[in-house]
Amino acid sequence: MATPTMDKVAADDAAAASHLITVTFRIRRFNPEVSAEATWEDFQLEIDPKERVLDGLHKIKWELDGSLTFRRSCAHGICGSDAMRINGKNRLACKTLIKDINPAKPITVEPIKGLTVLKDLVVDMEPFFQAYRDVMPFLVTTGNEPTRERLQSAEDRERFDDTTKCILCAACTSSCPVFWNDGQYFGPAAIVNAHRFIFDSRDEAGEQRLEILNDKDGVWRCRTTFNCTDACPRGIEVTKAIQEVKRALITRRY
Amino acid sequence: MSDTTLEKSGVGPVEGASLYDADNPAPVIEAPRKRTAKTPRSTRGNFEMAAWLFMRLSGVVLVVLVITHLLIQLVLDGGVSKIGFAFVAGRWASPFWQVWDLLMLWLAMLHGANGLRTVINDYAERPNTRLWLKGLLYTATVFTILLGTLVIFTFDPNIR
Numbered sequence A: 001m002a003t004p005t006m007d008k009v010a011a012d013d014a015a016a017a018s019h020l021i022t023v024t025f026r027i028r029r030f031n032p033e034v035s036a037e038a039t040w041e042d043f044q045l046e047i048d049p050k051e052r053v054l055d056g057l058h059k060i061k062w063e064l065d066g067s068l069t070f071r072r073s074c075a076h077g078i079c080g081s082d083a084m085r086i087n088g089k090n091r092l093a094c095k096t097l098i099k100d101i102n103p104a105k106p107i108t109v110e111p112i113k114g115l116t117v118l119k120d121l122v123v124d125m126e127p128f129f130q131a132y133r134d135v136m137p138f139l140v141t142t143g144n145e146p147t148r149e150r151l152q153s154a155e156d157r158e159r160f161d162d163t164t165k166c167i168l169c170a171a172c173t174s175s176c177p178v179f180w181n182d183g184q185y186f187g188p189a190a191i192v193n194a195h196r197f198i199f200d201s202r203d204e205a206g207e208q209r210l211e212i213l214n215d216k217d218g219v220w221r222c223r224t225t226f227n228c229t230d231a232c233p234r235g236i237e238v239t240k241a242i243q244e245v246k247r248a249l250i251t252r253r254y
Numbered sequence B: 001m002s003d004t005t006l007e008k009s010g011v012g013p014v015e016g017a018s019l020y021d022a023d024n025p026a027p028v029i030e031a032p033r034k035r036t037a038k039t040p041r042s043t044r045g046n047f048e049m050a051a052w053l054f055m056r057l058s059g060v061v062l063v064v065l066v067i068t069h070l071l072i073q074l075v076l077d078g079g080v081s082k083i084g085f086a087f088v089a090g091r092w093a094s095p096f097w098q099v100w101d102l103l104m105l106w107l108a109m110l111h112g113a114n115g116l117r118t119v120i121n122d123y124a125e126r127p128n129t130r131l132w133l134k135g136l137l138y139t140a141t142v143f144t145i146l147l148g149t150l151v152i153f154t155f156d157p158n159i160r
């Protein structure tokens, strides 16, 4: 029996349903307990195009296949957990809207490259963090601790502002063809985080960090491909930061 | 893959024998500069920086050397058709062009060899492949540089 109220509800439902679209997620699956081979698996879902790839992955994990494995924590582009290769480009699943990546075609989702895949979209981040630790990403000073905070002019702060934005998601490092080879190159993320301290007027270990990055797997392996700058979800000018470290190595010493 | 185990434990059913387990974990990419008794080995010394600088400096010089060389050999004064033994003999009669060609030979060969060295470093995955490719590269480079230098200095325009 069609009362006016029910009509309205039905109409609302129809309106709500109409903006959903059918999208195919083509996901690179790998489970070492099942097979040594990674395979593509397709999932079809109804989703609002204004939702994010991460929402699609959640829908799959929660409603279609609970074994799908991926990392995410904050879901808002802050923690850097969910970098993955979406349609062939490194992005954060939580910052990529479905409507922005051509949902008419299957959306491919793969783990980031150059790091060992542990399961599905989860990779072993240890080599990445090892390179990060190697550049000593902490303030180093000498002398007595000041009783107040360490002051710095606005210009001095501005000098390294760009590289403070890194969330260590590994999108840049795992987009770098030099890193793909043997994983020994420090990689853009470690250099960005060294840059953050090298150009900080309060820090006193710049020379040490420069020497570390003068290593044979340091900044000189950079081929200036700009993949890292393209990949950074925070819009950091990664390649520029690497070149500034190279320039500092040459001009500060000679 | 809907299975009752899924609801209970959140872990999918395992098919076939497991390849890896806790005692036999799957291989992972070795962390760089791993802390062991022997590593990381010190890689001090500025060879990579010198090589990087050399690429840029030699590149700038090569622009002048190579473009002038190409103009003289291939474009000006009748183009390629003029090139012959006499033409080369004529140019090498002057010490200026001898030094020019010598510089071009050394810079281009070292520049090209170092460029290929980085390409090998970037693309050869197995240490053995790297070793052999670089061995081949260095042999060819040394051979070409020495032969070219020998020819420039011992060139005899009256050879029959």
Ligand code: HEM
Binding pocket: A222, A223, A224, B055, B056, B058, B059, B060, B062, B063, B066, B108, B109, B111, B112, B113, B114, B115, B116, B118, B119
């Ligand atoms: C004509 C002027 C030239 C300029 C300005 C120039 C400049 C450069 C520079 C700056 C690089 C380094 C690229 C990087 O590290 O990312 C490079 C790489 C390279 N150059 Fe040259 N070069 C010149 C001529 C030559 C010649 C004559 C050869 C061959 C004998 C050559 C072979 C190479 C190779 C094989 C590489 C490595 C490619 C790579 O790293 O991707 N270049 N060149």
Ligand code: FES
Binding pocket: A071, A072, A073, A074, A075, A076, A077, A078, A079, A080, A081, A082, A083, A092, A093, A094, A095
């Ligand atoms: S889930 Fe935290 S950055 Fe995307």
